[in-house]
Amino acid sequence: MKVELFVPCFVDQLYPDTAFSTVKLLEKAGCNVHYNTEQTCCGQPAFNAGFWDDAKKIGSKFLNEFSEDSVIVTPSASCTGMVRNYYSDLFTNTVLHNKCRAVQGNIYELSDFLVNILQYEYFGAELEGRAVYHDSCNALRECKIKDEPRRLLENVHGLELLNMPDNETCCGFGGTFAVKFAAISSAMAQQKVDHALSVNAEYIISTDASCLLQLQGYIDKQQIPLKTMHLADVLAGGWGNV
Structure with missing residues (x-):
């Protein structure tokens, strides 16, 4: 195709x-x-x-x-x-x-x-660790995407996919929202990170780079042992070059 x-x-x-x-x-x-x-x-x-x-x-x-x-x-x-x-x-x-x-x-x-x-769910990807998947507002509400990323992540070797509390809550980015309402935006990021930590996650994975930037910014500022990753980078890891 x-x-x-x-x-x-x-x-x-x-x-x-x-x-x-x-x-x-x-x-x-x-x-x-x-x-x-x-x-x-x-x-x-x-x-x-x-x-x-x-x-x-x-x-x-x-x-x-x-x-x-x-x-x-x-x-x-x-x-x-x-x-x-x-x-x-x-x-x-x-x-x-x-x-x-x-x-x-x-x-x-x-x-x-x-x-x-394509009905293609297995890439032979590998990532050792515990992860939560963050539903971006756009994926969940505008594109109706929920199960698809999870099905792909369930086929990643070594990855334990955990359920995060209040998973459908916004991360606080929202484009200009993060600039105009910085304090609220930061508090929303903190809440999302705290929920990931509550289940002992090591990674937060999502479909949207904007959410990852928002969360990684808070993580880095607070020096929290968490890492954000885009779904594509997870799926492309561990099986060499094409």
């Missing part, structure tokens, strides 16, 4: 290894991966901040960089949710209306694509 890869700006700038892990996983699952080097952002930061005209410009660029006939896969439920759910607000009854609808039906978050489309 031909797959077009979308690397979110957050991943591109802060977690580039996650992008390479995504390619590694897709190729092992039998996909022919294409990457358009002109791609940048889906427009979500501008959209969430209320700059819809700017979001529309960025979204138009996104739509023109991907084929309406190809499957698009991204290691971000946040960006997937933006395109699927909010591009309609920007492009309904515009010249890009039909292209928008086609792309909205073709974009997938990585775990959703692997489990539900």
Whole structure:
């Protein structure tokens, strides 16, 4: 299957290894991966901040960089949710209306694509330790992704997947929320980390790099013995190069 890869700006700038892990996983699952080097952002930061005209410009660029006939896969439920759910607000009854609808039906978050489309759950990954999975708000509420990451993690050798209290509670990032309401955001991160520690977890794993940045920032500041990891990096570990 031909797959077009979308690397979110957050991943591109802060977690580039996650992008390479995504390619590694897709190729092992039998996909022919294409990457358009002109791609940048889906427009979500501008959209969430209320700059819809700017979001529309960025979204138009996104739509023109991907084929309406190809499957698009991204290691971000946040960006997937933006395109699927909010591009309609920007492009309904515009010249890009039909292209928008086609792309909205073709974009997938990585775990959703692997489990539900390719039906590929075992990569031979290895990670020794105890971990909790954090449901990002975008994955759980906008993309309806819950079981897929857990099914993939259950097939990781050496990993004990634990249940974390209040797992569906937000980590406190929320884009500009973390800037405008820093004290509340930090308290929410603390709560999430405390819940992970309560079950003696060593790792917090998620589908969204933004959540991981939020939590790792708090962990580093408090010098807590925890590590955050993106699902793609976990699944790509322990089985060598493709």
